[in-house]
Amino acid sequence: MRIAMIGTGYVGLVSGACFSDFGHHVICVDKDRAKIEALERGVMPIFEPGLEQLVARNVQGGRLAFTTDLPAGVAEADAIFIAVGTPSRRGDGHADLSYVLGATEEIARALTGPAVVVTKSTVPVGTGDEVERIIRETAPEAKAWVVSNPEFLREGAAIDDFKRPDRIVVGTDSPEAAEIMREVYRPLYLNKAPLIFTSRRTAELIKYAANAFLATKITFINEVADLCEAVGADVQDVARGIGLDNRIGPKFLHAGPGYGGSCFPKDTIALLKTAEDNQAPLRIVESVVKVNDLRKRAMGRKVIQALGGEARGKTIALLGLTFKPNTDDMRDAPSISIVQALQDAGASVRGYDPEGIEQARPLLPDVDFFSDPYRAAEGADAVVLVTEWDVLRALDLKRIARTMAQPILVDLRSIYPPQDVEAAGLRWFGIGRPARAG
Ligand code: NAD
Numbered sequence: 001m002r003i004a005m006i007g008t009g010y011v012g013l014v015s016g017a018c019f020s021d022f023g024h025h026v027i028c029v030d031k032d033r034a035k036i037e038a039l040e041r042g043v044m045p046i047f048e049p050g051l052e053q054l055v056a057r058n059v060q061g062g063r064l065a066f067t068t069d070l071p072a073g074v075a076e077a078d079a080i081f082i083a084v085g086t087p088s089r090r091g092d093g094h095a096d097l098s099y100v101l102g103a104t105e106e107i108a109r110a111l112t113g114p115a116v117v118v119t120k121s122t123v124p125v126g127t128g129d130e131v132e133r134i135i136r137e138t139a140p141e142a143k144a145w146v147v148s149n150p151e152f153l154r155e156g157a158a159i160d161d162f163k164r165p166d167r168i169v170v171g172t173d174s175p176e177a178a179e180i181m182r183e184v185y186r187p188l189y190l191n192k193a194p195l196i197f198t199s200r201r202t203a204e205l206i207k208y209a210a211n212a213f214l215a216t217k218i219t220f221i222n223e224v225a226d227l228c229e230a231v232g233a234d235v236q237d238v239a240r241g242i243g244l245d246n247r248i249g250p251k252f253l254h255a256g257p258g259y260g261g262s263c264f265p266k267d268t269i270a271l272l273k274t275a276e277d278n279q280a281p282l283r284i285v286e287s288v289v290k291v292n293d294l295r296k297r298a299m300g301r302k303v304i305q306a307l308g309g310e311a312r313g314k315t316i317a318l319l320g321l322t323f324k325p326n327t328d329d330m331r332d333a334p335s336i337s338i339v340q341a342l343q344d345a346g347a348s349v350r351g352y353d354p355e356g357i358e359q360a361r362p363l364l365p366d367v368d369f370f371s372d373p374y375r376a377a378e379g380a381d382a383v384v385l386v387t388e389w390d391v392l393r394a395l396d397l398k399r400i401a402r403t404m405a406q407p408i409l410v411d412l413r414s415i416y417p418p419q420d421v422e423a424a425g426l427r428w429f430g431i432g433r434p435a436r437a438g
Contacts, residue, residue, distance in 0.1 A: 001024045001025070001078050001079060001180075001183055001184055002024070002025045002026075002027075002076050002077045002078050002079075003016070003019050003024050003025065003026045003027070003077060003078070003079045003080075003081065003184065004026075004027050004029060004070075004073040004074050004076075004077035004079070004080045004081070005019075005026060005027070005028045005029065005081045005083055006029050006070065006073075006074075006080065006081065006082050006083060006084060006103045006106075006107065007029070007030060007082065007083040007084035007085070007099070007103065007121070008028040008029065008030035008032075008035060008036070008039065008045075008066065008083075009030075009045075009046070009083065009084075009085065010046055010048070010155055010158065010262065010327075010329065011083045011120060011121075011151050011153065012028060012030070012081070012083030012084075012120075013028060013039075013044075013045070013046065013048075013051070013055075014048060014051065014153060014158040014159060014162055015081065015083060015120060015151065015153075015162060016028040016064065016081075017051065017054045017055050017058060017064060017159075018054070018159060018162040018163055019184070020058035020061075020063040020064035021054060021057070021058055021063075021163075022187035022188075023063065023187070024063065024184070025063050026058075026063060026064050026065075027065050027066070027067055027072075027073040027076075027077070028064070028065070028066050028067075029066075029067055029068065029069070029070050029073045029074075030066070030068065031068060031070075032045075032068075033068050036066045036067065036068050039055070039066040040066055042055070042056055042059075046327075046328060046329070047326075047327060047328035047355040047356075048155065048156070048158050048159070048326075048327065049156070049157075049159070049326055050159045051158075051159065054159060070103075070106050070107070070110060071106070071109070071110035074106075074107050074110040074111060074115075075110055075112060077115055078114075078115055078116070078180060078183075079115060079116050079118060079180060079181075079184050080107055080111075080115055080116070080117050080118065081118045081120045081149075082100055082103050082104065082107070082117070082118065082119050082120060082121055082131075083120045083121055083151070084099035084100055084102075084103050084121055085099050085121070086099065086100060086121050086122055086123055086266070086270075087266060088265075088266040088269055088270065092273065093266075093269040093270065093272070093273055094124070094270060094273045095122070095123060095124050095127075095266070095270040095273075097123065097124075097127060097130075099121075100119065100121050100123055100127065100131070101130065101131070101134065104117070104130075104131045104134045104135065105134055105138065107135070108134055108135045108137075108138035108139045108142075109138060109139070111135065111138075111139045111142040111144055112142055113139075113142040113143035113144045114143040114144070114176075115142075115143075115144050115145075115180075116144070116145050116146075116147050116172075116177050116180045116181065117131065117135060117144055117145070117146050117147070118146075118147045118148070118149045118181070119131060119146070119147070119148050119149070119150075119204075120149055120150065120151050122150060122151075122207050122208070122211075122263065122267055122270075123148075123204055124204065124208070124270055124271075124273075124274050125201050125204045125205050125208075125274055126201065126204070127204060128146050128147075128148050128171065128200040128201070128204060129200075129201075131146050132146040145172060145174045145176060145177035145180075146172075146200070147170060147171060147172040147174075147177050147181060147200065148169075148170070148171030148172070148200045148201075148203035148204050149168070149169065149170050149171070149181065149203070150169055150203060150204065150206060150207030151207075152165060152166070152167075152169075152207070152210065153165075155261070155262070155324070155326070155327040155329055156324055156325060156326030156327045157326070163188070163191075164191065164193070165188065165193050166193075166194075167193065167194045167195075167196055168185050168188060168193055168194070168195045168196065169196050169198065169203050169206050169207070170185075170195065170196065170197050170198070170203065171197075171198050171199055171200035171201070171202060171203025171204060172197070172199075172200060173199060173200070178197055182195070207267075208267055208270065208271040208274070209271075211263055211264055211267040211268065211271075212267070212268050212271050212282070212285045212288070214252050214264065215259050215264045215267075215268050215285075215288050215289075215292070216284060216285065216288050217251075217252040217253065218252050218254075218256075218258075218259045218264075218292075219258075219259070219287075219288045219291050219292050219295075221235065221238075221239055221252075221253045221254070221255045222255050222256065222258060222291070222292075222295055222431075223291060224238055224239075224255070224432075225255035225431050225432030226432075228432045228433060228434075229431075229432060229433065229434050230434075232434050233433075234432065234433050235255045235431065235432025235433065236255075236414060236432065236433075238432075239253040239254065239255070254413075254414070255414070255431045255432045256334075256412055256413055256414075256431060257295065257296060257299040257334040257338065257386060257412045257413075257431075258292045258293075258295035258296040258299070258334050258337075259292055259334075260296070260323035260331075260332040260333045260334045260336075261323040261324065261329065261331060261332055261333070262323075262329055262331040262332065264332075265289075265292075265332040266332070268285055268288060268289050269289060271285060272285055272286060272289065296334045296336075296337035296338065297337050297338075297340075297341050299334060299337070299338050299341070299412060300337065300338045300339075300340070300341020300342050300344075300345070301341065302410065302412075302429065303316060303338070303341075303342060303382055303384055303410050303429075304341075304342070304345055304347075305429075306382055306408050306410050306427070306429040306435075307381060307382055307406075307408065311342055311345035311346055311347040312345065312346030312347070313346060313347075314346075314347045314348070314381040314382070315347065315348045315349075315350065315379060315380045315381050315405065316342055316347050316348070316349050316350070316380060316381060316382045316383075316384060317349075317350040317351075317352065317370075317373075317376040317377050317380040317382070317383045317384065318335055318338065318339065318349060318350065318351045318352070318367075318376075318384050318386050319352050319353075319373050319376065319377075319383060319384065319385050319386065319387075319392050320335070320352070320353055320385060320386045320387025320388065320389050320392055320413075321333060321335040321351050321352075321353040321356050321357070321360045321364070321386065321387060322335075322353055322355065322356035322359075322360075322387055323335075323387070324387060324388075325387055325388055325389040325390065326355075326389075327355070327356075328355040328356045328358070328359050329356075329359065330356055330359040330360050330363050333356075333360075333363075333387075334386065334412075335351070335360070335364070335386050335387070336363055336364065338384070338386065339351070339364050339367060343366060348368070349364075349366070349367045349368070350367065350368045350369070350370055350376045350380065351364060351367045351368070351369050351370070351376070352369070352370045352371070352372065352373045352375075352376040353387070353389070354389050354391055357369050357371070373391070373392065373395060373400075374395075374396075374399060374400065374403070377400045377403060377404055378403040378404070379403065379404065379405050380404050380405060380406075381404070381405050381406045381408065382406065382408040382409070382410055383400060383404065383408070383409050383410070383426075384409075384410040384412060385409070385410070385411045385412055385413055385415055385416075386412055386413070387413065388413040388415055392415060393415055397409070397416070397420065397421060397424030397425075397426055398424045398425060400424075400426070401424050401425035401426045402425075404426075407425055407426045407427060408426065408427050408429065409421050409426040409427065409428055409429070410429045410430065411428065411429070411430040411431070412430065412431055413431075414430055414431055414432065416428075418430065418433065
């Protein structure tokens with residue numbers, strides 16, 4: 001099969017590289033010339049474990065190539081995937097479809113067919129209809145089918161997720177399109193990954209419903225964590241106690257500073273807009289969005305409380321800045337709101353992250369960046385663990401305690417047992433357990 005992947009970001013690059021690893025011939029297209037030139041030199045534009053080797057192997061094998069020339073990529077393809085961004089539209093929070101529809105117009109002008117045009121980007125219900133309309137108007141002669149195939153990979157584990165998905169969702173009413181999609185995913189189908197065929201609109205909604213549900217689960221346990229702090233219970237034990245129930249499941253029950261990242265914040269808000277437009281309100285998701293927004297800033301207040309209620313003139317070191325480990329993605333990371341709250345309260349903020357500093361720099365003005373967590377902690381009044389990178393899981397806490405101005409550790413990811421923190425000479429503050437007096 002010949003596949004064109006339009007948009008070579010976190011999703012497009014990983015999907016394109018994995019498809020080529022299955023033996024398909026893939027051309028990854030992006031309008032960002034610097035990105036394509038870097039990829040041609042073997043330099044990855046993002047940090048994703050295993051990606052560089054996967055790309056190199058398939059480029060060498062002659063199955064994966066990169067270009068800025070969209071028409072050339074589209075002309076040859078049996079399947080054209082749209083994997084461009086769908087950020088929040090400024091002002092109203094609807095999904096900004098300008099990249100998807102812009103790419104569609106370019107595809108339509110280059111299309112000869114027969115081919116499937118597949119939206120892999122997360123798009124609101126009905127976007128497939130609009131993509132189809134543009135294609136029919138621009139290329140009435142071309143034999144093409146518009147399919148929805150939302151992507152569920154997680155950054156940081158993207159390759160494994162793509163190659164071993166829980167399910168593949170394909171939205172189309174056309175048997176011919178379904179047959180091409182079966183061919184595209186045949187290697188995974190042989191691995192017994194469930195392939196779910198449904199209508200295009202249903203497929204579009206599945207993606208939003210999945211993300212909204214996961215965001216709800218996280219927000220639920222975060223609120224339970226607050227209650228645990230108030231009543232002297234332990235949220236980790238509560239999470240284990242409920243998560244072992246098969247009907248609930250243990251995942252997404254880690255209380256923390258609130259969800260962030262490139263998907264949950266924008267997708268929950270876009271889903272609410274769809275619900276509002278269709279007069280079918282989603283009140284639970286409305287609450288989730290509100291609670292999560294408040295929580296991110298509340299984490300800044302938690303740090304200030306740990307400092308005795310006054311942050312002015314204090315130095316605070318944030319360890320881990322990306323929205324989760326194993327990615328350099330800073331989009332909507334909780335660290336952004338925490339830094340803002342601390343700076344608003346008059347604190348100086350330092351930041352350490354193993355991979356995200358370059359992406360963090362423009363988003364976190366006036367933060368001093370460090371490439372070593374111990375250096376970041378030296379002379380600080382508080383250290384805050386914001387992202388649970390592996391390198392932060394076995395810190396020498398005694399060494400940190402010795403060099404700090406005040407030995408305070410705020411563990412927003414419950415990485416360390418409070419007794420270990422206190423045995424190292426640090427005062428522990430965290431999530432979902434009352435801080436000890438003293
Ligand atoms: P991204 O911003 O990393 O990448 C998008 C790329 O598309 C950019 O490189 C941009 O230059 C390129 N682009 C835009 N318009 C183009 C055009 N007309 N022609 C060629 N290239 C064009 O975005 P992403 O994180 O990969 O997300 C893509 C989509 O996938 C979004 O809808 C997102 O919601 C969805 N998604 C993302 C994830 C994730 O973990 N990042 C997971 C599942 C789904």
